[in-house]
Amino acid sequence: EVQLVQSGAEVKKPGESLKISCEGSEYTFTTYWIAWVRQMPGKGLEWMGIIYPGDSDTRYSPSFKGQVTISADKSISTAYLQWSSLKASDTAIYYCLRRGKSSGGYPVNWFDPWGQGTLVTVSS
Amino acid sequence: QSALTQPASVSGSPGQSITISCTGTSSDIGGYNYVSWYQQHPGKAPKLIIYDVSNRPSGVSSRFSGSKSGNTASLTISGLQAEDEADYHCSSYTSSSTLNWVFGGGTKLTVL
Numbered sequence: 381e382v383q384l385v386q387s388g389a390e391v392k393k394p395g396e397s398l399k400i401s402c403e404g405s406e407y408t409f410t411t412y413w414i415a416w417v418r419q420m421p422g423k424g425l426e427w428m429g430i431i432y433p434g435d436s437d438t439r440y441s442p443s444f445k446g447q448v449t450i451s452a453d454k455s456i457s458t459a460y461l462q463w464s465s466l467k468a469s470d471t472a473i474y475y476c477l478r479r480g481k482s483s484g485g486y487p488v489n490w491f492d493p494w495g496q497g498t499l500v501t502v503s504s
Numbered sequence: 505q506s507a508l509t510q511p512a513s514v515s516g517s518p519g520q521s522i523t524i525s526c527t528g529t530s531s532d533i534g535g536y537n538y539v540s541w542y543q544q545h546p547g548k549a550p551k552l553i554i555y556d557v558s559n560r561p562s563g564v565s566s567r568f569s570g571s572k573s574g575n576t577a578s579l580t581i582s583g584l585q586a587e588d589e590a591d592y593h594c595s596s597y598t599s600s601s602t603l604n605w606v607f608g609g610g611t612k613l614t615v616l
Contacts (some may be wrong), residue, residue: 417607424610425542425593427603441603442547463578475549489538490555491603497549 382407382457384414384476384495391501392466399462400498409457410434413479413487416450419497420472429457430479450476466502473497507532507606510593515614521582524611526594527575532606534575541570541579543545544610545590554579581613587616 387401402414415430429440433452440450452459459476475498477491509527516522526533526541533539539557541551552561557577567582577596583590584585594608 422558425595425607427605429603439603441601480555488555489536490540490552490595492552492555492561494549495552 382478382493384478384493386474386476386495386498389499389501391503393504394466394468394502396466396498396502397462397464398466399460400474400500402459402461402495404457404459404478407478409476410454412481414452414459415477415479415491416448416459417475417477418444418472421474425475428461428474430493433457439477466500468502470500473499505596506610507601508596510592510594510608510611512609513614515616516581517616518584518586520584521580522584524579524581524592524594525592526577526579526596526608528577528596528598528606529575529600531600532575532596532598533577535599536597537572538553539570539572539577540595541568542595543590544593544594550593552583552607567616584615589613609615 381403391422391443404439410433416428418426428444429450431438433454449462462463476495480488480490537557541554543553544550553564558570569580571578574597591610593610598606
């Protein structure tokens with residue numbers, strides 16, 4: 381079964397750095413885009429960015445560009461989302477999700493599966 | 505404010521049908537057949553239930569169906585069941601952002 385397994389919940393103070401992870405299994409990690417989505421408490425979903433682990437091609441939503449860094453280590457089938465200086469407003473659940481492919485192998489515009497989510501709490 | 509507009513909440517009784525709308529623009533929903541819907545139960549990750557406007561992934565109940573007219577996409581759930589109570593999020597491809605997808609604000613479905 382194709383799975384994305386994310387790292388565990390984190391509690392951090394404002395100003396601290398953080399890197400959370402998303403490990404893919406049971407598929408060829410390097411040939412599928414991985415996206416990150418934020419869900420703030422009681423709110424909807426927001427696209428943050430996406431990476432192609434095969435060549436590390438990365439795109440960001442304008443709202444998140446410069447605020448986070450998305451990366452991947454294809455040797456261990458893992459994507460990352462990191463912050464250099466957290467703010468209280470970064471408190472949210474973060475999901476990684478795999479972009480689908482057509483039967484012809486082309487990337488499509490739907491995402492499945494999703495990781496289980498990582499809760500990040502930033503509080504002094 | 506989300507790029508796509510969904511009602512905050514809808515409700516229905518078991519056995520009834522409900523429809524959740526998702527309104528965008530000609531740069532997203534109206535311009536492409538790339539609308540997807542995700543179901544999210546409390547405390548769980550979202551799950552894909554409709555892709556490319558009206559297609560269901562393997563394993564998703566046929567009670568879920570999707571459609572589109574102009575700039576508005578719709579998710580219909582027929583024969584409502586208690587287990588359908590969840591949040592539903594629409595998403596669309598968009599040409600108006602450097603990251604080519606947008607979400608709606610999500611709709612809370614309550615089964616009365």
